[in-house]
Every structure is written in structure tokens, then in C-alpha cells.
Amino acid sequence: MTRIKATIEYDGTYYHGFQRQPGMTTIESTLVEAIQKVTGEKLELWAAGRTDARVHARGQVIAFDTNSSIPPGRFARALNAVLPEDIKVLQSEEAAFGFHPRYDARLKHYSYLVYRQEAGRVFYRHQAYYLPYALDLGAMQEAAARLQGTHDFTSFCASGSGARNKIRTVVSCRVLERPPFLQINVVGDGFLYNMVRIIVGTLLKVGEKKMVPDQIDEVIQGRNRALAGPTVPPQGLYLMAVIY
């Protein structure tokens, strides 16, 4: 039995999220089918993060145990031969004994893309959030810096989350100009349900001058979802990398 670790990317547009659900096409079910095709084995899969419907990944990490004779480094090519063209394995290798992509992750890096201009938007309709209005970038950057650190992120957690402990550490939150995009990078040790999308919605509220950067501290301290900004749409969100 060998444990395989694989780094994958996917365009989440046409999937009902990562996690397997009865009767739905998900990233997980598509990967499990692909592995079954190349190894003949029906197996369990673990992932670093369960991305939602329409959310993308450029560096999702998965693991599975196999008795196949395929060398660990060759799984990438073998799986790519049977995977649909919107899911690709970038790299595969043998994992350490007991490795778990989620519990062993030290940091996760998410990016959110906002598309800033009218022309060309049709090409990014599934891959960015279209927002052509003026934004105060300096204020957004100031607000982003206030989110960094160890906080109770209850205000940035969608209701319905099962997480009891809502204290997380955001080691970096940055707003970058990448014309024609605005790219918001968030790196942290873990994220609550919809946390990145609520962080971005809150930063955009600051950018639109409906909130001042100083208010971020009050939003955090209030521990109340209603104090933060809206949840931005899923298609701008990317799980970029998982750091072990």
C-alpha cells in the first residue's frame, strides 16, 4: 500500500464543488472515477480544502492509498489521460506515512480575482468577479493589513458553519493591482466557511467608501456576521497553494 500525494488544478465552473454528493458531478467524484479507471481500485480520497461550487484551484492537494504498481511520480500522467480537460494533475509523488492533506497543512493561500474593465469581460465571466467601478485601493490595503493576525473571525464566517473554535491566524492579507485585475491574496492557517469571500466583500465595501479601514477592528471585535461585508461570488476564488 502506497500513499500518493498529488497537486491538482481545476476550473470549478461546471462542478458542484469538491466534495462528493449523491447524484452530483463534483471534483472528488471525478477524481475517484479517474483513479478507478487507471488502478481498478475504488478508494477514499482526502483533500486540503473543500472548495465550493464554481470555485477554482491552482494548487489543491489530495492524497489516496493505492496497491497499484504505477510508480508514484507517474500518477500525474496516468490520471491526466483519463481526466476531463478542466481538471489536471500537476504533480504526483509518494507521501510520508500517515500524511493527510488537510490536517497536515500549515498554511493555505487563496486568491480572489476582480475584473476591472468592461472590454474583455466575456472571457473572464467564469473566472473573476466583474466590478468596473472606482475603488480606493489605499483604503483597501489599510483594511487588509488590519485583518492580519490571530483573531476570532466569527464576523467573517457564514452562518451554518459547524466550526466551534473560530479563532484563525491570517498571516498575510494583501490587495494587489494586476491590471485588468485586482488580486486579493489571503494566506492563513485555516479558514472558516466562506471566510475568504466575506473578507473580500468587506474589503470591497471599504474600497467603495461605504466603510473606513478603522472599522475593521470593530467588525472583528463584534463577532457578528452582520457587521462584515457581503459574500462575493464564487467564480473569482482560487485555492492557490497549500503549504506543509
Added chain:
Amino acid sequence: MTRIKATIEYDGTYYHGFQRQPGMTTIESTLVEAIQKVTGEKLELWAAGRTDARVHARGQVIAFDTNSSIPPGRFARALNAVLPEDIKVLQSEEAAFGFHPRYDARLKHYSYLVYRQEAGRVFYRHQAYYLPYALDLGAMQEAAARLQGTHDFTSFCASGSGARNKIRTVVSCRVLERPPFLQINVVGDGFLYNMVRIIVGTLLKVGEKKMVPDQIDEVIQGRNRALAGPTVPPQGLYLMAVIY
């Protein structure tokens, strides 16, 4: 009766090309339906170029005559309200009497995108041609320069074309590094069927060192489609702009 000129962009992935065909969803049929929705008129539409299935446009130009009371400049917004999200009108205005988007065009600018790296390719599968191999850019640029000028482009014309006169003028043919893309720009007074895609296929053959730049002259002079390179796939091609 007012003649309206409109500049449109579209993601051609899910369309059977521009031109109306019975029982097929095309860009033209979708535009005609949208105009019918906002004006109540069923009308004829002219376009600067008939793009093929899966080919995109960032600056296609169309025209139509209408008796509607919608101000010419407001057609963009009116049509965008009813168009699907992969077709957008960027601008609309009243055209000069007798204006025809195709016959009045002086120059057309096409771009072809080649995606050069493994990571991220799932996001460009419908919008670029994936080719991660080493290419000799200097040789490609030399070959591109030799295509410029007024030539008989029979060697760069797909069989089945109805054009009798195959002399065209390419005013600019350039190969640009735009990491992670290679962008090939071709500007000319007119293009034969599949001409841009055969030019790109030939330049890539030079890039792969299966042909030397000097051979371009022989390919042109031979007036034989078999001498040129292959026709590259449609999804990398964009009608960028039409110059009047």
C-alpha cells in the same frame, strides 16, 4: 430608418461560428434574436468578418437598420440586457448612410494566443492553443516578417474557399512574448478562409525548427496549400479590431 453600427465581443466557445445556420446556435442568430427582443423587429445583420466555430472576437463590428426609437448610443445597454453573458456590445452609434462593416473595412486585426506553460492550462483550454514545447522565437519573428507585404496567399488558404482572387496585403505580422502566452498579431486588408490559422501553423513549424525562415518565400511562391504548415485549432483565434 437608422443604420446602427455596433462593436461587440464574444467568447465563441459555445457557438457554431458567426454566420446563421438552420438549427444551430450562432453569434448572428443570437444577436438577431436580441435585437428582435428590444425593437420588435426581425432584421438583417451585416458583420465585418464571419468567425468560425470556437473563434472569439474582441472587436467584431456589426450593422443593422432599425425603425426603433432607441437612441443609437443606447443600443449597447439595451442589447446587453437581453444577450447571454458570453456576448457583449461594447459600443453602439449611428452609422453613415450605406455603411457596410465588411466592404468598408480597411484593415482587420487578428490575434492568436498560444499558452506556453503546464500550470494553469485548464483555465485557458477554450481561449488559447496549449503548446508548452521550446520554440525558436527569433526564427518565428524572421518568418513573420517575410509574410508581410502583398502576396498571392493561395498556400495559406483552406481548400474549399470560394475566393478567386487570392492576393492580399498583410501590413503587419508579429510574434510577441506575452508570458505565459505567445501572441501572434496579423493585420491585413482581408483574409482568405483559415488564412490566419495557417499562418500561425506555419510560424510554429518554423519555431519547432521543422522549417527555416527562408522557406517562407518558397511557400508563398509555390501557391500550394500543402507547402504551408497545419491549421492551428480555432480556440486561440481572436478578431481583435476592424479599422475603417
